Amino acid sequence: MKVLVINSGSSSIKYQLLDMDTDTVLVNGLVERIGDEKGDLTNKAFPGTDKQVVTKMVQPIPDHNTGMRLAIELIAHPEKGVISDMSEIGAVGHRVVHGGEDFHQPTIITDEVIAAIEANVPLAPLHNPANLDGIRVAMELFPGVPQVAVFDTAFHQTIPAHAYMYALPYELYEKDRVRRYGFHGTSHKFVAGECARILDKNLGDLNCITVHLGNGCSMTAVENGKSVDTSLGMTPLEGLVMGTRSGDVDPAIHTFLSRNKGMDIEAIDTMLNKESGLKGLCGMNDMRDIHDAIEKGNELAKLALDVQTYRNRKYIGAYMAVLGRVDAIVFTAGIGENDDIVRRESVKGLECFGVKIDAEVNAQRAKEPLKISTDDSSVAVWVIPTNEELAIARETKNILQ
Ligand code: AMP
16 A cells, blocks of 8 residues: 655645555655745655655745645656556545644544644644645545544643643633643654564553654653653643744743833744744754854853753653653654764763663664663663654554554
8 A cells, every 4th residue: 555645834745655565665755935936846756676766846836736736746757756647545644733632543534624623723823724735735636535634742632631731720721722732743652652662562561751852842751652741732832942942931931021022922922933942042953053063162052952951851850750660761853863962961860760871872873773771771762763754654554444
């Protein structure tokens, strides 16, 4: 079975075609700058082992429909593509950011599901409308092919009320569903599953802390295979220090900024989401640039690294207290998979809780899962690459079977 995975953003579409009989990627593509004067499309097709056909296009791509049509033409192109007919695509899996309290698992898309995703737009005003664009286009282009929504929030629907409630007037929850939802759920679930497989445990018996550090960052406490707490909140702003997002701040800072700096709520929102985090502290949001700057003696870059890794450590400690027994800590995503310094600093001082990493192994780079803890560490520490597209394709296949 071949599954097309679509991650539709406001001005971009990421897509992958996967062969689910072999778990291999057949096509990996990105349409960018939809709606701009000039759009970009990059399509990488893998028609056979060690063979790659890259096609780049620069042309106006006025809307998602045009972008997806161009991608599909390339996927089925006689020379540049990998399939001879669109009917080979057995299902389409969509990443949907916010399923609110309506979705606890991946769901076959119907009119009711679309209406429910729409009803959750107030909780994710930037993401859900873009995800819906992708769904509508795919439904038009692949009539009769099952479409499945895989929600970023679904894995976290097992979080108990004492962890998802904010201590605000209760009616805000009752009437407006103000609560923690959590995100990156597909990634946390995937690496927790991989961790159980590697440790030869049933997922239902595994307690672990999954640490997703990419441009967006979040941490999840997984108890007996289920999410019981996570650092992102009602929106993807709370918790860890991210590339451009602040993570936790005193909520009274909003009031301070409004009263003393005359900032309106839109300006504050933009600042917290786009001008804060690593970028806010040192002007750079890519960890590779931050390390280069630290080597040249940039003190603010060092501060940004310290603020991020200290916050990671604080959350790991908190989730150890939440879980009691921790079998493993799992680092994943762009920073988590590649940055040994961030990993080292994030578990520094946790030896007294049984977390010991091997500096030499930690410094290694691997595309495969890597155990970086010492043999006498009572908590195993692993680097496990995430693969959200494969996870979405697997969920899509599973729900249809
Ligand atoms: P993601 O959102 O998972 O794609 O992660 C993207 C982020 O990972 C980038 O913004 C970088 O900060 C970070 N990153 C990617 N590669 C490396 C690397 N080799 N070393 C350190 N950080 C990296």
